[in-house]
Amino acid sequence: MENRWYQAGLSFSCTRCGNCCTGSPGTVFVSPPEIKKLATAVELDADAFIQVYTRTLQDGATSLRERSDGSCALYDPQKGCTVYGARPRQCQTFPFWRKVVASETAWDREARQCPGMNRGSIRPAHEIEQTSANDGTLSSARAKETRFNPPSAGRPPR
Ligand code: SF4
Numbered sequence: 628m629e630n631r632w633y634q635a636g637l638s639f640s641c642t643r644c645g646n647c648c649t650g651s652p653g654t655v656f657v658s659p660p661e662i663k664k665l666a667t668a669v670e671l672d673a674d675a676f677i678q679v680y681t682r683t684l685q686d687g688a689t690s691l692r693e694r695s696d697g698s699c700a701l702y703d704p705q706k707g708c709t710v711y712g713a714r715p716r717q718c719q720t721f722p723f724w725r726k727v728v729a730s731e732t733a734w735d736r737e738a739r740q741c742p743g744m745n746r747g748s749i750r751p752a753h754e755i756e757q758t759s760a761n762d763g764t765l766s767s768a769r770a771k772e773t774r775f776n777p778p779s780a781g782r783p784p785r
């Protein structure tokens with residue numbers, strides 16, 4: 628591994644504030660296996676889940692839907708993520724996304740919206756490297772559209 632700006636590791640501990648699941652609309656990519664898992668979690672078959680909870684993006688990729696207030700359709704203000712154990716990889720890997728760990732500036736910008744960043748346990752650089760290489764945001768081009776792009780908040784993991 629080459630020498631990264633986060634060589635000493637980065638700390639993160641989710642506060643469950645919900646910022647990343649609410650706010651401005653964004654994109655949460657879901658793959659067919661993730662759809663299957665999510666459908667099981669909400670007790671629907673995959674086709675019904677696709678109809679109710681997803682939308683198709685211009686490039687053909689599938690994203691979770693948002694409500695009119697921009698919150699994820701699977702977010703409950705009282706309970707948080709209602710599919711936590713089945714949440715998509717993109718949600719699991721935040722904030723260790725390629726585009727977020729790309730530079731200290733990008734990390735600091737994201738941290739303004741995610742109070743869990745820069746606190747709690749330290750993730751070692753090699754782990755960050757592995758996670759960001761497979762962060763669930765698909766291509767870096769698609770990652771630009773993701774929900775966690777400022778000014779919207781991020782989205783995920785607790
Ligand atoms: S990941 Fe960050 S923004 Fe999302 S709920 Fe946790 S602390 Fe809040």
Ligand code: SF4
Pocket residue numbers: 647648655691699700701702703707708709710711714715718782783784
């Ligand atoms: S963690 Fe992901 S799936 Fe769960 S409510 Fe937030 S954005 Fe939606």
